[in-house]
Amino acid sequence: MSEIKALLARGLWRENPALVQLLGLCPLLAVSTTVVNGLTLGLATTIVLLATNTLVSLMRKALVPAVRIPLFVLIIASLVTSIDLLMNALLFDLHEILGLFVPLIITNCAVLAQVETIASREPVWRAALAGLAAGLGPCAVLAALGALREIVGSGTLFAGMSMLFGEAASAWPITLPFDGMLIAILPPGAFFGLAALLALRNWSIDRRAQRAAAQ
Amino acid sequence: MAGAEGSVVRTLFVVGAIAVAAALLVQSSYEFSKGRIAANERARLVASLNSVLDPTLGDTDLNPVLINAHDELLGSPEPVDVFIMMAAERPVAAIFATLAPDGYNAEIQLLVGVSPDEQITGVRAVRHRETPGLGDAIDIDKSDWIRQFDGKSLANPMPPLWAVAKDEGAFDSLTGATVTPRAVVKAVKNTLVYFAAHRDELFAAAAGAAADGNDQ
Numbered sequence: 001m002s003e004i005k006a007l008l009a010r011g012l013w014r015e016n017p018a019l020v021q022l023l024g025l026c027p028l029l030a031v032s033t034t035v036v037n038g039l040t041l042g043l044a045t046t047i048v049l050l051a052t053n054t055l056v057s058l059m060r061k062a063l064v065p066a067v068r069i070p071l072f073v074l075i076i077a078s079l080v081t082s083i084d085l086l087m088n089a090l091l092f093d094l095h096e097i098l099g100l101f102v103p104l105i106i107t108n109c110a111v112l113a114q115v116e117t118i119a120s121r122e123p124v125w126r127a128a129l130a131g132l133a134a135g136l137g138p139c140a141v142l143a144a145l146g147a148l149r150e151i152v153g154s155g156t157l158f159a160g161m162s163m164l165f166g167e168a169a170s171a172w173p174i175t176l177p178f179d180g181m182l183i184a185i186l187p188p189g190a191f192f193g194l195a196a197l198l199a200l201r202n203w204s205i206d207r208r209a210q211r212a213a214a215q
Numbered sequence: 216m217a218g219a220e221g222s223v224v225r226t227l228f229v230v231g232a233i234a235v236a237a238a239l240l241v242q243s244s245y246e247f248s249k250g251r252i253a254a255n256e257r258a259r260l261v262a263s264l265n266s267v268l269d270p271t272l273g274d275t276d277l278n279p280v281l282i283n284a285h286d287e288l289l290g291s292p293e294p295v296d297v298f299i300m301m302a303a304e305r306p307v308a309a310i311f312a313t314l315a316p317d318g319y320n321a322e323i324q325l326l327v328g329v330s331p332d333e334q335i336t337g338v339r340a341v342r343h344r345e346t347p348g349l350g351d352a353i354d355i356d357k358s359d360w361i362r363q364f365d366g367k368s369l370a371n372p373m374p375p376l377w378a379v380a381k382d383e384g385a386f387d388s389l390t391g392a393t394v395t396p397r398a399v400v401k402a403v404k405n406t407l408v409y410f411a412a413h414r415d416e417l418f419a420a421a422a423g424a425a426a427d428g429n430d431q
Contacts, residue, residue, distance in 0.1 A: 059233075064226045071233055078237035082244035089248035092255040182348035 004129060011133025017110040018138035019201055024108040027101040028142060029190035033153070036160045038146030040094050041101055042139025044083055046132065048105050049114055052076050053131030056119040063120065072115045073106070080106045093163045110134065141197065148193045151176065153184030264298060264310055266355075267328030267337030275302050279310075280421040288409040290314035290322070290402055299421030306331060306418045309410060315402035319394040320344040323353070327406045333414070338364045338403055350395030360396070363387055369407050377404040 017023045024045070032038040052075055056063070063071060084102045088095045095102070105111065114134050119127040151157055155176045161169040183189050264279060278301045283294035289311060296312040308330055315323040324342035329335060338361050345351045352358040363386060369377075378384025379396045389396050410417075 062229055064222070064229055067226060067230060071230065074233060074237050078241050081241050085241075085244045085248040085252075089251035089255070092252075092259075185347050 003126075007126060007129045008133045011130060011135070012137045012140070015134075016137035016141065017113075017134055018141040019198060021110070021113075023110040023113065024138060025194075027104055027108070028138065028145070029187065029194065031098060031101050032142050032145040032149055032190060032193070033185045034150045034156075034160060035143055035146040035158055036094070036164055037097055038142035038144075039139065040091070040164055041098055041105075042135070042142040044087065044098075044102055045105055045108065045111070046135025046139050047083060048076065048080055049111055049131040049135035050128060051079050051131075052111060052115055053119040053127040054124060055079075056115050057122060057124045057127035060120050068120065069112075069116070072112060072120075076111055076115070077106045091163065097163075110138065145190070145193045145197060148196070149184045149189055151180075152193075153180045153182065153186075153189060155180035263326055263339060263341055264300070264328075266339050267310055267326045268300065268308055269328070269330055269336040272300075272302075272307060275307070277302055277307070278425065280424050282417060282420050282424065284311070284409070284413070284417070286409055286413075288405040290316045290405065297417060299417060301421060301425050304422065304425060306421055308336060309414075309417060311406045311410070313402050313406045315398040317394070317398045317401070318343060318345060319350050319392070319398075320346065323395070323398060323402070325399065325402055325406075327403055329407065329410050331414070331418075332368075333407060333411055334366055334368045335364045335403065335407070336366075337362075338399075340399070345395050346392070348391075350389065350392040352389050352392070353395055353399055360387060360389060361399070364403055369404075369411060374404070377401075 011017075015021060018025070018028055027041055031041045052072075055075055056072060080103060083105075084095075087098075087102060114131055118130045122130070147157060150159065155178045157174040157176070158169075158172040161172045165172075184193070261279075268277075279298040280301055282297045282299060284297045285294045289295040291314045295314065298310040298312075299306050300308040300310065308328055311325075311327045311329070313325045313327050315325060321344040323340055323345065326337075326339045326341050327335065328337040339355055340353045340361060343351070343353065345353060352360050355361055372385035376385040377400060379386050379388045379393075379400055381388045381393065382397070384400065386396065386400050
């Protein structure tokens, strides 16, 4: 039980690829203009991580070490291509917005790092769980950064969620009583937002350490 | 020696098996998706074509005939798509996929609807990378700016007035954006100029293509 907890904590908090390792920042910064954009790319990345970690871990004994990296890339690329095609077919409007960033998951170094360091060494269930956590961690960061930028930049929250969740979500969008500051949805806003999230994380770690020291 | 050969064979086998599996996966998702993707794109095209048509055409059963037009006035060195909308063999509108090559960040993809009497029935910016909050007001989702072209023609206003207010023209400017509205006004004007010169030619080509289509 505690092992599962530790695996999840590692991906979600202690080694969160987006907040700690600062991997895969290019799509993170480019796409996080609204909650729905961030959440969708985060979920797509999570599915890729879960699937590649599981597959590679299943095959880890059969893989030939000398050609493992090309094989990893082949597996990741074919999975991402399939997900890209399926999103284009089933979530057309979102696919229009996310555009190039879905195929770019192939080059997300967080994915290759997971496969190389965890999936090719660990049993299937551990690899799958680590992949899931390493996907959900950045997914949460993408959604949080999306929410922050959407509130500050556009004065809305959850706009366009029906593109992902269907008609049921058409009542979700909240419009706040101000127009928003443009800078938050422009590229610099992504850096300010990420800096704020990093500061928040460091502050909470510091506070916890101080409390522990005081006791 | 036998061991080394064995490992080469094994490598080839593993690589081959994974490559085949990957190809099958991509192929089957492609087979599953391609029909839906084509349907999505067609639906979007029809919806965007309808958005620049004269609303009084309403429920008329229209058949879009695609023609390529090649002219610098349409903003591209490549052939540009022109949809001639046919209602029972008669052309009732032309829709140009005009490019405004001098957008602020990148070229702006427009759809310009023109009636046979050379009036604009609607303009939409269908793809652009104008700055959020400034130039992107040309997008119908952001503001009504683009609607001011409805009903305009080269006689109303006269050609010298086909410019933004900032350049002493008849069209509203956009606060904070100079380049974007200039590019759009120029592209719409050029489309009208092109249509005035080539109208009969385009309609004849469309009628011919529609007749060919019916023969098949």
